[in-house]
Structure formats: structure tokens, C-alpha cells
Amino acid sequence: MSENPSPSTALIHHPYQPPAGFAAPQPGVFKASTVIFPNVAALQARDWKEKTGYTYGLHGTPSTFLLEARIASLEGGHDALLVPSGLAAITLVDMALLAHGDEVLIPDNAYGPGKELARQELARWGISHRFYDPADPARLAAMIGPATKLVWLEAPGSITMEFPDLPALVRVARDKGVLTALDNTWGSGLAFNAFELGGGLGVDISAHALTKFPSGGGDVLMGSVTTRDPALHLRLKGTHMRSGWGVGANDVEAVLRALPSLPLRYAAQDAAGRALAQWWLQQPQVTQVLHPALPGAPGHAHWKALCTQAAGLFSVVFDARFRPQQVHAFVDALKLFKIGYSWAGPVSLAVPYDVAAMRPGSPWRGTLVRFSLGLEDPADLQADLQQALQAVRWDD
Numbered sequence: 001m002s003e004n005p006s007p008s009t010a011l012i013h014h015p016y017q018p019p020a021g022f023a024a025p026q027p028g029v030f031k032a033s034t035v036i037f038p039n040v041a042a043l044q045a046r047d048w049k050e051k052t053g054y055t056y057g058l059h060g061t062p063s064t065f066l067l068e069a070r071i072a073s074l075e076g077g078h079d080a081l082l083v084p085s086g087l088a089a090i091t092l093v094d095m096a097l098l099a100h101g102d103e104v105l106i107p108d109n110a111y112g113p114g115k116e117l118a119r120q121e122l123a124r125w126g127i128s129h130r131f132y133d134p135a136d137p138a139r140l141a142a143m144i145g146p147a148t149k150l151v152w153l154e155a156p157g158s159i160t161m162e163f164p165d166l167p168a169l170v171r172v173a174r175d176k177g178v179l180t181a182l183d184n185t186w187g188s189g190l191a192f193n194a195f196e197l198g199g200g201l202g203v204d205i206s207a208h209a210l211t212k213f214p215s216g217g218g219d220v221l222m223g224s225v226t227t228r229d230p231a232l233h234l235r236l237k238g239t240h241m242r243s244g245w246g247v248g249a250n251d252v253e254a255v256l257r258a259l260p261s262l263p264l265r266y267a268a269q270d271a272a273g274r275a276l277a278q279w280w281l282q283q284p285q286v287t288q289v290l291h292p293a294l295p296g297a298p299g300h301a302h303w304k305a306l307c308t309q310a311a312g313l314f315s316v317v318f319d320a321r322f323r324p325q326q327v328h329a330f331v332d333a334l335k336l337f338k339i340g341y342s343w344a345g346p347v348s349l350a351v352p353y354d355v356a357a358m359r360p361g362s363p364w365r366g367t368l369v370r371f372s373l374g375l376e377d378p379a380d381l382q383a384d385l386q387q388a389l390q391a392v393r394w395d396d
């Protein structure tokens with residue numbers, strides 16, 4: 001390059017380098033599609049499988065490597081992969097581990113879009129699925145056949161919050177030599193260690209919607225797939241690389257910035273969730289409060305055996321004599337609780353569901369409302385629930 005390059009060149013190839021040794025509480029943000037190699041030999045020698053160097057933005061930057069390492073340690077795993085959403089984490093696991101002719105078993109109370117993926121894409125690719133009752137490990141054992149290659153787990157179940165005997169389900173799959181993948185979004189690595197469930201048992205794979213607790217802001221979509229076994233990680237990483245799952249550096253930064261407060265937020269939302277779930281027990285409009293830490297809730301004993309903490313998330317089933325419109329009017333009357341999907345952000349949320357349509361096999365009938373606690377003062381949230389209950393004519 002000449003001594004005095006033209007401005008257009010100098011704006012790109014500038015000699016100034018900032019001083020080394022910068023240190024600050026938060027790591028820097030590294031953005032790249034292109035990664036620059038020092039020479040051709042380095043370009044030809046670098047291997048995307050190794051985290052000793054960089055090849056292309058899609059396959060890792062200092063930002064993504066750092067978040068992968070933090071998520072792996074949070075969950076008690078060895079390696080993690082980042083994907084653009086929690087649902088993409090489920091897709092990656094299915095795509096990496098299942099082939100034409102295989103079968104996957106999914107809990108009947110699993111996260112809905114993951115079930116829909118099995119009904120549509122997996123079916124189209126010649127991969128069959130069956131839904132199993134996670135409350136019945138013996139039945140799961142009977143369902144596992146030669147074609148079964150993967151058992152999904154979720155604790156607790158989505159929306160209806162039944163906590164399964166996770167170690168028993170893992171034991172069943174392990175005894176049959178079938179891989180287990182847990183949707184670990186609720187536990188977030190804090191409520192229990194998915195890789196150490198006791199007695200030498202642990203899941204093979206943890207999929208996590210980082211969208212929820214790790215982000216904590218209600219403003220980022222991201223997922224992760226964590227493993228302990230390096231060979232299994234490489235299988236997943238191969239599919240990850242070939243399918244083009246990238247995450248943006250600004251989103252990675254947002255999650256890295258939120259991670260230090262994760263345990264505090266989890267504990268605060270847990271305390272608020274339990275207080276309000278207790279309060280709902282006294283309300284005559286509801287017949288069931290579905291929160292795994294409440295005695296009497298489905299799977300409470302299994303929750304207690306594994307966890308001391310719970311996510312700030314629960315559902316209530318309104319008495320079936322109330323019309324859906326009455327329950328919807330209650331939800332519409334809420335002021336602090338907003339109507340919307342997702343959870344673990346700063347804003348408390350409520351969503352109504354028709355419980356019989358959603359879980360045909362469940363013992364409950366009527367309208368269910370799922371609450372997720374934000375970070376508002378729990379006393380204000382309770383007052384909001386109270387005023388919304390009073391705003392509805394229940395005796396119509």
C-alpha cells in the first residue's frame with residue numbers, strides 16, 4: 001500500500017490500532033460474516049470443528065463462543081450451540097438425530113410448536129412420532145421400539161405444568177439405548193441440573209429457549225443445544241453448520257449482558273409466582289392451580305425430589321360453569337398483566353386457553369389462564385388480578 005492511500009482506501013485500511021489491554025465488565029461485541037486469515041496456509045488449515053480459531057461468522061466469533069461457553073456451564077454441560085430461537089433448538093436436535101424410518105417420542109404436554117414440527121416436517125421426511133404420557137414411565141418403556149431414536153422430555157409440561165418423574169423417564173430411555181433430549185427452558189439450568197439428575201443419570205441433550213430467562217428482556221429470540229458428550233456435540237454441530245443457523249452479535253451481547261442477573265431474576269419471579277399461585281387457591285372462580293411447587297399440583301412430589309426453585313409461571317383452571325367469554329373478559333380487564341406469549345421478561349403476561357381442546361386427555365375442563373410473572377411488585381400484580389376478577393359478572 002502507498003504511503004498516502006486515497007481516502008476511500010484509508011477509511012478501510014487505516015494504520016491506527018487502539019491500544020491493547022482494554023478491560024471492562026462486559027465483553028466486546030464481535031460482528032462478522034467474513035473472518036480474515038493471516039495467510040493462505042492459515043485459511044486452508046483452519047477447521048470449523050475446533051474452537052481454536054475462526055473460519056466464518058456463521059461458525060463462530062468471540063461473541064458466540066463466549067455465550068456458548070456460559071450456557072454450557074450454566075446447564076452443567078460441556079458444549080453448546082446457538083440457534084436463532086428456542087424452536088430452532090428443537091428443530092436442530094430433530095434434524096441432527098433422526099432419519100427416514102426413525103421414530104421420535106414426544107410428551108403429550110410438550111411445547112406445542114415442537115409437536116407441530118413432528119406432525120408436519122418430520123412426517124414429510126418419513127420420520128414418525130408418537131406422543132406419550134410423561135406421567136407413565138412404564139408405558140414409555142413399552143412404546144420404545146427398534147425404530148425409536150429419540151425421546152423428548154419437558155419438565156414441567158407446557159401450560160398444564162405437570163412435573164414428570166424425570167430420572168425415571170431418562171432411566172427408561174437409557175435402558176433401551178435411546179437418546180434423550182430435554183426442553184430445559186423452564187429450569188433454565190437453575191431449577192435442576194439436567195445432566196446430573198442423580199444416580200449417575202442425566203439427559204443427553206438440553207435444548208433451551210434463551211428467549212426466556214437468559215435474555216430476560218422480552219426482546220431477543222435465541223436458542224441453545226447443550227451436551228456433555230463431545231461426539232454427540234459434533235453430530236449436532238455438523239448439522240448446525242450445514243443448515244446455516246446464525247445468531248446476531250447484538251442479540252448475543254444482550255444475552256451476555258443479562259446472564260449475570262439471571263439467578264436474581266429467576267428467584268424474584270419464583271417468589272412472585274408462588275405468592276400469586278397461593279392467592280389463587282383462595283379464589284372461588286378457579287378449580288385448580290397448576291404450579292409444580294404447590295402441594296396437590298400434578299407432579300408436585302417429582303418437582304420436590306429434584307428442585308428447590310421454580311420458574312415464575314403457573315396456570316389456573318376456571319370453573320367449567322363459566323363461559324370462555326367471562327374468563328376472556330377477566331383477562332381483558334387486567335391492566336399490569338399484558339396479553340401475550342413467551343415469559344421471563346420484565347412484563348407480566350396472561351394467555352387464556354381452552355384446556356380440553358389443548359389437552360384432550362387431561363382431567364380438566366373449562367378455560368385455563370397461564371400467567372408468567374414479570375418484575376413488577378407482586379402486591380401490585382395481586383391487586384391487578386383482584387380488580388380484574390371484580391370487573392367480571394361471574395353470576396350471569
Ligand SMILES: *Cc1c(COP(=O)(O)O)cnc(C)c1O
Nearest residue numbers: 085086087111183185209211222
Ligand atoms: C418459548 C419456548 C420455546 C420456543 O422458544 P422461541 O425462542 O420462542 O422459539 C420452546 N420451548 C419452551 C418450553 C418454551 O417456553
